[in-house]
Amino acid sequence: MKRLMIVFAAMLSIAACTSTPDKTSSKISDTTVAANTAVEPADLPVNQTMCFQKLAGTANQDTTSLKLIIDGDKVTGDFGHYPKEKDKRVGTISAIKNGELIKGQWIYMQEGMNDTLQVEFKLDGDKLVQKNYTVDPKTGREVFSEASVFNIEFDKIDCRN
Numbered sequence: 001m002k003r004l005m006i007v008f009a010a011m012l013s014i015a016a017c018t019s020t021p022d023k024t025s026s027k028i029s030d031t032t033v034a035a036n037t038a039v040e041p042a043d044l045p046v047n048q049t050m051c052f053q054k055l056a057g058t059a060n061q062d063t064t065s066l067k068l069i070i071d072g073d074k075v076t077g078d079f080g081h082y083p084k085e086k087d088k089r090v091g092t093i094s095a096i097k098n099g100e101l102i103k104g105q106w107i108y109m110q111e112g113m114n115d116t117l118q119v120e121f122k123l124d125g126d127k128l129v130q131k132n133y134t135v136d137p138k139t140g141r142e143v144f145s146e147a148s149v150f151n152i153e154f155d156k157i158d159c160r161n
Contacts, residue, residue, distance in 0.1 A: 047071050052128040052154035057084060066093075066128065066154060073097050079106050079119070087111050093119060100124070117142060120150070128154040 047070070054064040061084040068077040075095040082088045087110050095104020102121040107114065120131035130152040133142035 049159055050128075051157050051159040053157045054152065054154045064154070067159060068093070068102070068128075070097055075102050075104065079108070095119065095121075118144060120144065122150050126156040128156070130154065 050068045052066045056062040063082045066079050075097050077093045079093050080090040089108045089110045091108025095102045100123040106117045106119045122129045129150040131148050131150050134145040136143045
């Protein structure tokens, strides 16, 4: 009888170690984990990437391109002006979005020198409109003035271009 009890206990131990978990309890556990880790759409940040381009010059040979990455009210991106046979300006933008208005700084390089300019843009449907600059006669730098208006239009393009 003792022998039978030892064999029975050993078989029970082996069965306990090799048995598969109950499918019902596994499903409950998976459902619980999924329910606890799901992220509601309202909790997700508002991320949006938009690209714009302006072609200018006698044969549309001058290109200005802009890629904006909008994360809530923060805006970053790449901004470049590529005139044909002239020095390009290429850099990054760091700005704040308030409604449809985007204000910030463009940090760029031109002719091997780093420089910055204030930038202001307005989203207008499938267009982006930039505020123009005037030249400060004292410093020779581009600045915004009372005469500055939003009149430089960019067309929205596919960001894969």
